[in-house]
Amino acid sequence: MYDDIASLYHLVYPDWNEAIKQQGSALNGVVSNFLGSVPLSILDVSCGIGTQALGLAALGHNVTASDLSAAAVARAHKEALSRGLEMTFKVADMRQCAQMHGSGFDVVLSADNSLPHLPGDEIRVALQGFYQCLRHDGVAIVSLREYLEDEDRSSPQMWSYGFRYDGSDRYFVFQTRDWNDDAYDVAMYFVREVKQGTPASVTAGLSRYYAITIERLMFLFRDVGFTDVQRLDGILHQPIVLGRRSAA
Structure with a gap:
């Protein structure tokens, strides 16, 4: 990722x-x-x-x-x-x-x-x-x-970091989580918003964690x-x- x-x-x-x-x-x-x-x-x-x-x-x-x-x-x-x-x-x-x-x-x-x-x-x-x-x-x-043993491990889940600025570009940053027993896959998304003359784009990566x-x-x-x-x-x-x- x-x-x-x-x-x-x-x-x-x-x-x-x-x-x-x-x-x-x-x-x-x-x-x-x-x-x-x-x-x-x-x-x-x-x-x-x-x-x-x-x-x-x-x-x-x-x-x-x-x-x-x-x-x-x-x-x-x-x-x-x-x-x-x-x-x-x-x-x-x-x-x-x-x-x-x-x-x-x-x-x-x-x-x-x-x-x-x-x-x-x-x-x-x-x-x-x-x-x-x-x-x-x-x-x-x-x-x-x-x-935690009793935490919510339903799938899918989404966690938002909100809007972020990088120079003149604005991004919406979030991750999704998909649980499988004590492991879960995380996909991170950095969505650059569309601007006049510049199309939107998505940068993403996937990784696994063990709880x-x-x-x-x-x-x-x-x-x-x-x-x-x-x-x-x-x-x-x-x-x-x-x-x-x-x-x-």
Whole structure:
């Protein structure tokens, strides 16, 4: 999906630049609280177009950012250059993060409900990689949607982000969700409205999510070796699960 929509994905935010600042500041508060002051070495294994990685780099952290989507990584790299930020970018699968990035990072980050793109057994594989990428006493941070056992899983569903402006163009942005047991397919739509002399257009992408509960994710954190596993609320727009690699 993200290769198809990387050029427009900033439109899911009312003000993407403000979101970069806010999320960078919020995550900086978390890592500073657990690990001390900047600069820290941070590996963002699902950077997308860079919302969290750019904000953290702007605050002085040494950020390595990767994503499975080559188009998203290219967009994030372009945004970093335009902001004068020195960052390392790679196209990589988070399930292979240890092979791609090595070890010794202070922080491994996967934000914005990226990890639930994987089914449970593959989430375990990814978390094992996060653990291996960390230095002793480093922390892994995952933010994700709170999936509830009793939530409405009827199909189809639609979620509207409303109208967004990109230069002189106005878009209507929305997603549809189609559930199948604990998995659901999300189609993202960016509809550019018709203007005089310019026809309407639709940019869209499709992806799948797996509804892992926070309790299950915390169990998997502990199961692969993380200690001090905890849930943090009120920091980002989604809950955070954090775990520490034990000291040597």
